[in-house]
Each structure stands twice: as structure tokens, then as C-alpha cells.
Amino acid sequence: MRNEAAQRVELVFSLFDANGNGVIDSDDFDLMTDRVLRAASASDDGAKAAIRAAFRRYWTTLADELDADGDGVITVEEFRPFVLDPVRFGPTVTEFAQALSALGDPDGDGLIERPLFVSLMRAIGFEEGNVHALFDAFGPDADDRITVAVWAAGIEDYYAPDLAGIPGDRLVAAPVA
Template identity: 25%
Template structure:
């Protein structure tokens, strides 16, 4: 992004985007790239005991690559180049400001929910959610809290729509303590 394209974004959203960068930087080298995005899928597959050769895994990898490519495009870099924290935050700030941020994340969230739904019943139950959050390093008590916050209708399961709503609030609502903050382990 060129300097003249800088977007003013609430500092609380910037902090959330910064946190998100830390999640994506799987090798902790201070940069993210396609391999960081696919490594998250690999970790989830392994942690949930899912086959890396399954159609669900293929969809997860494809969605992760697409998410990375959209972020790279937004940042103005080639898909094979790494992106630093500042560039990532600027790309998400720009997408948030123009209302396109969920176009970047919806496909990867849908693929993620599909992976987490290990019994293939179309929803994520509490045990599936807690197990997937553990793979991400989020303790069970915090995962339980997040589950109840994201399960907006209180029916004991999380639909894709509920998960997307939570992720959307994380990326667009500067107020602290939104349900989406919990799904990514963010605590202001």
C-alpha cells in the first residue's frame, strides 16, 4: 500500500488486527505468507485427527491460499512475497474501512468451520469447538466462554452464520469484548 493510501482506523481495531497477525505468523519470523496460512490448516488437521488427503482438507488449503492471496493483493505485494505486521494491519484496515474485509475471510472461515465440524452434522457443538480451540492454544475455560458467546441463539451449537457474525464483529467492531474477540483468543 502506498503511503497516501493510509486509512485512519480506530486504534482498538488496529490492536485486533495486530493480534490476528500473531495468529497467522505460525513460524514467528515476523512475516506472514502462504506457508503460514497452510500451516494453520495442517495444525488443525493434525490436532483434530483429520486426513490431509480428504476433500475437507483440500477445501481448507484452497480457502487458506485464497485468503492469503486476497490479503497480499490488498497489501500490493506478490503472492510469493512475505508481508510484515505493518503491511498486514494496513491491508486489513483498508479492507475494514471500505467494507470488504469479510469477503477476504468468509471462505476461509467456512472451510475452517467445516473442518471443526468433525461429525459432519452441519454445526459445531461445544466439544468440537473446545477441541479445535485447544489446537489453537486456547485453554478450555476460555474456549467454553467463547462458545457460549458465539452461540447467539443458545441452542448448544454454532452455525456457520453465528461463527461468521463473530468473526465480523472482531474485524469491524472496535468495542472490546465482542464475541469474535473470543474466537481468536483476543483479550484487550
Template identity: 30%
Template structure:
């Protein structure tokens, strides 16, 4: 059961990353994701845009180095799920790839320096990243653990960590990209 939960989450992530929808991930797919994320930063916020770009490049190198089992320069869904479970979620790799993106994203979005995202900011962010507002609004309600109407940096980091690391099918972070029961 727990392996199925992670496979579902990573399959959802794969669909999100597969920007051209061809069933495999390429460097171009991750570059397009990078551009979406960078587009959330203000034009003059070069530091956070660069941090996100560098983290996505780290992630791509991890996928290619540890996941491209057939050496074709592309990552299939099965390769992606395997490398996510074994390597990307390794604590050192997770911090330098996934959480580095989260931290730069929060800094970029926190233009008023209040250290939180409102529901409208959160929904707008995920809408720009291609996640339907109906899913991100539902996710926000689950992720706002203290019920104060905003997500702190810590709450957002917890949600991301749950999505990638938790075996619990009921973990709130599982909702980041929408429901997991969607068909592949």
C-alpha cells in the same frame, strides 16, 4: 477508537498466523496454518480440506498482492493490518477467503451432521489451532448467543464476521482468539 479495535484484532490475528514468531508473515506461515486447519478434518474428508487450503491460498494472494508494499515477499504487522482493513475485509474477498475457511471448517467438524459445535468440540478445535483453552472456553460462553450450550453454523459465522468487520469493542466475536488487551 474504532480503528484501534480493528488494529488490536488484526494484530492478534497476525501473532496467531506468524507461526515461526519472526515478526513477519510468509507463505510458509500460512501453509502451516493451513495444515493446522486441515488437520481438523477427518482423513477421508478431502473436499473440506481442499476448500480450506484453497481459501488460505486466496488469502495469501490477497495479502501479497495488496499488502506487500515493499515487495519483499513477506507481510509485516503494519502491512498486515493495512491490507486486512482495506482489502481482505472487502465483501467479495472476505467471502472467498475468510468465510470459505469457516464454512469448510464447520462442515469438517460436524461429523454427526447436527449443524452445531458443543463447547468441548469448540475448545478442542481452538486448542488444536494453538489458542489456549482458557481463552476459547471464555469465547464460547460469549458466542453462544441463545445460551443453548452449542454454537450453530450461523452463530459461528456471526462471530467470525464480528471479529473481522465490527468496530464495536464489545462485540462477542472479538474474543475468538482471546482477549484483545494482550501486549504485542
């Protein structure tokens, strides 16, 4: 696993630990889902249901794969080796990437405007300056929009253990002012 990927894993774990108790559990995914849905108030019910299902699958995949002792929590030590395994976790990441990027396109034109992108990423817990840096790295058009496909691919790349120098690395950099 590349160092950049390891840094991405650590950040994802800290964001998924939405209640800050040092482990990931079902309540964390409920908290994050609620925050994201509040940021996506203009999205239709289908897109909201898809992201809710994607978050739920994310949790159940983690719990099924990692919670061997059945205590209902995932530690960072359990999380690290698993989340970047494309065989074990790839379909879950794909579902999540498609659902989140679609949520950012409430008008269905295939484009995501910066303000909604920032709101959704902030709802997940990313630093605002880093979110803007990521959006810029995706190469927005003259109207400051990116495509749904670019964002979905960027999310999938974020979880790839062998990639470095990707737009998503901007999320783990020191916060941008």
C-alpha cells in the same frame, strides 16, 4: 478503526506468524493449515479441501494486496490497515469463515460441539481459556453446541473494523484461567 478491532488485528497477525519469525509468509499458512487439519481428523475430504483452499486464498490475497516489493513476506505494518478493510478483504474472510465453521461440523448436523471447536481454535493458536469464553459468548445450547452459522458470523464480525463488544473480543482479552 475501533481500539477493539486494532487489538484483534494484532492478535491475528501474531497467530498467522505461525513460525514466529516476525513476518507472515506462505510457510506460515502451510503450518497453520496442517495444524488445523490435524485437529479436524473426523471431517470429510470436501471440508478439508475447503479449509485448505480458504487458507491458500487468505495468503494469496494478502500477498497480492500487500507484498508490493515482492519479497514474499508481510510485515505487521503492511498487515494492519488491510486486514480490516471489508471491501478489499471481505470475500476472503467470508470464505474462510464458512470453511472453518463447516470443518467444525463433521457430522453435518449444523452444530459444533465444544471439544472440536476448542481443538480447531487451539490449532490456530488461540489461548484455551479465551476459546472457552468465546464459545460461551456464542450461547451454546443445553448439549453444549453452537450452530455453524453462529460461528461463521462470529468470524466475520471479528474482522469488522467498526464492531466492539462482540464475542470475538474475548479472544484478545487477558487469557482466561
